[in-house]
Amino acid sequence: MPHATTAKPLLLRGFEIYKSFLTPSAQEAMLSDLRDVVRAAPLFSPMTPYGKPMSVRMTSSGTYGWVSDRRGYRYAPQHPDGTAWPAIPETIMEVWRAVSQTDRSPDCCLMNFYAEGARMGLHQDRDEADFAYPVVSISLGNEALFRIGNPERGGKTESLWLHSGDVVVMGGAARLTYHGVDRIKFGASPLMPKGGRINLTLRVVD
DNA sequence: AAGTCGCC
DNA sequence: TCGG
Numbered sequence: 001m002p003h004a005t006t007a008k009p010l011l012l013r014g015f016e017i018y019k020s021f022l023t024p025s026a027q028e029a030m031l032s033d034l035r036d037v038v039r040a041a042p043l044f045s046p047m048t049p050y051g052k053p054m055s056v057r058m059t060s061s062g063t064y065g066w067v068s069d070r071r072g073y074r075y076a077p078q079h080p081d082g083t084a085w086p087a088i089p090e091t092i093m094e095v096w097r098a099v100s101q102t103d104r105s106p107d108c109c110l111m112n113f114y115a116e117g118a119r120m121g122l123h124q125d126r127d128e129a130d131f132a133y134p135v136v137s138i139s140l141g142n143e144a145l146f147r148i149g150n151p152e153r154g155g156k157t158e159s160l161w162l163h164s165g166d167v168v169v170m171g172g173a174a175r176l177t178y179h180g181v182d183r184i185k186f187g188a189s190p191l192m193p194k195g196g197r198i199n200l201t202l203r204v205v206d
Numbered sequence: 207a208a209g210t211c212g213c214c
Numbered sequence: 215t216c217g218g
Contacts, residue, residue, distance in 0.1 A: 052209050068208070112208095123208040147218095157218075180208075182217085 012158060013148050014174030018099065022165035026091070027140055027191050033089035034111065034140075034198065037061045040086040041079045043113055049073070055118040061088045063107040064205045066127065073127050075108060075205045088202075096136055096202045099169050104133060106202040114144065114197040116186040122149050122157075122178045125170070125203065133204035134171030140164050140198040143185045149178035164191055 009016035022030070043057040046068040060066055064075040065085045078084055088109045096106050112120070125135050139162040146168075149157045159182065162168070170177065184197045192198075 046208080048207065048209065050207060050209080052207080054208060056208085066208095073208075119209090121208055121210090125208090145217095159217080 013177060014172055015148055016169040018167040020165050021167040027165050030091045031140060031191060033091050037086050044080055056112040056114055056120060058110060058112050060111060061086045061109045065108060066110045075127060092200060095138055095167060099167060100134055100136055102133060104204055107205045108203045110201045112199045114184050119183060120181040122147065122180040124176050124178055126176060128203055129206045130204060131175045134169050134175065136202040137168040138200040139166045141189050141192040142195060142197040144197055145182045147180050147182055151176055164189060
């Protein structure tokens, strides 16, 4: 059973929040698949175009992966090491099919790993060709303080804690809403005894 | 600025 | 110390 519930999600500024969408055993199965992904496509520390490294480490699976370097933000068909990205694991595709409300398959699953102190500034996901498709986010491991802003920079924001197994759909009017992660509660978790948080985002790129 | 820091 |  991949998920505990398909109950209606909580709504916050158009973000659909499915609390405890994945059972603990589904999370374990997904983590096992992600170990294979990282073996094929090792985590790397992306450099921002203006020369400061991001605090998360990342990799991708799918036809494209998201990369950031001096040349800017973009999707690329290969890992920085020159090899193709591995396929998106089926355990992850199942979540997309359950919540995305589209028959189109995602062609990127971006994996962000948050070690102690890692954060993600408020940003938009805007490197994709068609904003009609949602972005689906899966949280694993340590809890994260997730912040939701507005379609433009500035203004009031709202925060909520995301837990392991939660799924968030950013679609419709919320597709281009600014969002980020202020901090994680770092420490041992049942899923990841050494601590850390994994966030997966599924995207249709082109 | 998908970062970092400082202020209140 | 934390949220904004």
